Amino acid sequence: MEQSSIYSNVINNGATAFVEQYYKIYDTNRGYIDGFYKENSAILWNGNPFSGITKYKEFTQKLPVSTHKVETFDCQQVIGSEKSIMVNVNGEVSYSDHSTKQFHQNFILMPDMEKQGNYYVAHDCFRFV
Amino acid sequence: MGRYNPENQYLNLENINNDPALGDKRGLVDLNKSEKLGQVICKLIKENFPDVKTISFANNNLRNLRALSKLHQWLPDVMNLSFQNNQLATLRDIEPINGDKFTGLRELVISENPVKDKEMQKFGNFENLKSQIKSMFPSLLILDNEELPEGISFDVGKNINSKTLPLQIMSSFVDSDVTANTIQDFIVKYFTLFDTNRVGLLDLYDDNALFSLSINNNIPSWRKRFERGNMSNWKAYDRNFKSTRQSLRDNLLSKGKNAIIQTIAKLPSTKHPLEDNSKFIIDSWQINVAPQQILIYLNISGEFKEVDVKLNKSFSRTFLIAPSQPQSNAANAGWAYTIFNDQMTVRPWSGNKSFDKAKANPIQIDISGSAKMLNNNNNNSNTSNVFNAAAQLNTNIPVSNGPLEFTPLQLQEQEQLRIQHGLNEIQHQQVQELSRQTRLTYLYSIQCLNEFQWNFASALEGYQKVKNQVPPDGYYH
Known part of the structure; x- marks a missing residue:
């Protein structure tokens, strides 16, 4: 019981740090966004699928400058997995053309087998809602 | 003057004639008496609060809105107006707010005015009033906290795709027909039970399943800010990390099917408009979370009516779904x-x-009816497509479009057998699919599935082993 509560704290803290870093880099330093993903990441942006970070990064370079305001986030351990985490985010995003939209974004974070202790975004589903 | 809230871009002009700041001029600011006074006020607002999006003229004893007939010229960006608790008696009293030219107007409040009482006496509801107001104010979306029926509208100028975004918004995304069939079935059944009998969802959750809820109070910028979103009925279960203390988070995560049902049974009653496909956006694909574990990753956003308060709410939901194991509670x-x-x-x-004007993706899902699969054969050879874990997953929800079409007579006979054997909808679909794939009759397909505890894959495999023993009348010809 104690063990699991320690692990849930690790997950909660990890997810909190991830959400903070992710949107900060997306909004201010998008050239580094590939650090969160890998070539086998599945990324969906408003119904447009990207297989792997290379193609998605090309796309993000064309997106106008953004400001994400996170209103809610929450995380859960993925049942049936070794150590995967599901992170759920809702908020508002403004682009430099002054359009403001609400968004829902969900991430599946998985341990990176090639780098001990590292996680990466294995699945990413983003929608204007 | 303390009446403007810059954060919400909200200007409160309620009961202005009694504002203590007027001193001995109290009682002289009567908008019923002078149209000129109305113009002066509009000008003052424009000069002092050019960013205003929402204005409340509540409690001003207004008998008509002639004084505000130029409001749209001075403040074309205003989106929300309240005239709550005034003396507006007919639609003609409201007409001076020029709806045809006030194209940014989204929300109007006219509750607690005689016009509403009269409508109620005459028609017993506000449907007539709603459609009259909608034709007076074509851009209006919400009247007195209720959504207005969609008028006839054109795409011009309403393009959801901002010019500067490099890609179009696409409709619901599903990676394969197998996923589409499964989630279509899942969504309709899940939300029907969620709306009518949440306890009935018990066996659908795994013994180790997790559930948590976040409450987002933010009202979209294009809607008004007269009030907070009124999420109070939901607040007790909010696990939002932005607002919930760390020590409480463990308790706000429901673990296991019993705890989950206990939590969701206490949430306010809902009604999801499943009959209207356009109200939902669904993204779903299969994911591999462990060597032997493939899950369906399902994201759905849309709306429901919160039944007790008769107000619509929006929601987003993410499910991870696995095929049920034979003999598990779910399978049984x-x-x-x-x-x-x-x-x-x-x-x-x-x-x-x-999302409702989004461009269609190749595989479409239709929760209000049966699947419409376009480009069914569109299996392009893009081997690096990480979205297609597909077809490895057997959820027992068969892909339709099998080789065999049933005749009306056969369908009639099947319905009788379905009732005789007390089959539920899923079982019925499994039987039909087995029949399609093997040409076994409905009755023989029932027997075959029964022998294999309704595990479709096992039944199909079992059939292959005994097919030489099936008598000729065991097949459809």
Whole structure:
């Protein structure tokens, strides 16, 4: 019981740090966004699928400058997995053309087998809602 | 003057004639008496609060709105107006607010005016009033906290795709027909039970399943800010990390099917408009979370009516779903799948304007009817497509479009057998699919599935072994 509560704290803290870093880099330093993903990441942006970070990064370079305001986030351990985490985010995003939209974004974070202790975004589903 | 809230871009002009700041001029600011006074006020607002989006003229004893007939010229960006608790008696009293030219107007409040009482006496509801107001104010979306019926509208100028975004918004995304069939089945059954009998969802959740809820109070910028979103009925279960203390988070995560049902049974009653496909956006694909574990990753956003307060709310929900194991509670209860993870976000209503005009993706899902699969054969040879874990997953929900079409007579006979054997809808579909794939009759297909505890894959495999022993009348010809 104690063990699991320690692990849930690790997950909660990890997810909190991830959400903070992710949107900060997306909004201010998008050239580094590939650090969160890998070539086998599945990324969906408003119904447009990207297989792997290379193609998605090309796309993000064309997106106008953004400001994400996170209103809610929450995380859960993925049942049936070794150590995967599901992170759920809702908020508002403004682009430099002054359009403001609400968004829902969900991430599946998985341990990176090639780098001990590292996680990466294995699945990413983003929608204007 | 303390009446303007810059954060919400909200100007409160309620009961202005009694404002203590007027001193001995109190009682002289009567908007009924002078149209000129109205113009002066509009000008003052424009000069002092050019960013205003929402104005409340509540409690001003207004008998008509002639004084505000130029409001749209001075303040074309205002989106929300309240005339709550005034003396407006007919639609003609409201007409001076020029709806045809006030194209940014989204929300109007006229509650507590005689016009509403008269409508209620005459018609017993506000449907007539709603459609009259909609034709006077074509851009209006909400009247007195209720969504207005969609008028006839054209795409011009309403393009959801901002010019500067490099890609179009696309409709619901599904990676394969197998996924589409499964989630279509899942969504309709899950939300029907969620609306009518949440306890009935018990066996659908895995023994280790997790559920948590986040409450987003933010009202979309294009809607008004007269009030907070009124999420109070949901607040007790809010696990939002932005607002919930760390020490409480463990308790706000429901673990296991019993705890989950206890939590969701206490949430306010809902009604999801499943009959209207356009109100939902669904993204789903298969994911591999462990060597032997493939899950369906399902994201759905849309709306429901919160029944007790008669207001619409918007929601987003993410499920991770696994095929149900033979002999599990889910399988025994006739579910082909089981829920591992369930995350829900509820927020003030924001409608479907972010996605309802989106361009169609190749595989479409239609929760209001049966699947419409376009480009069914569109298996392009893009081997690096990480979205297609596909077809490895057997959720027992068969892909339709099998080789065999049933005749009306056969369908009639099947319905009788279905009732005789007390089959539920999932079982019925399994039987039909087995029949399609093997040409076994409906009755023989029932017997075959029965022998294999309604596990479709086992039944199909079992059939292959004994097919030489099936008598000729065991087949459809």
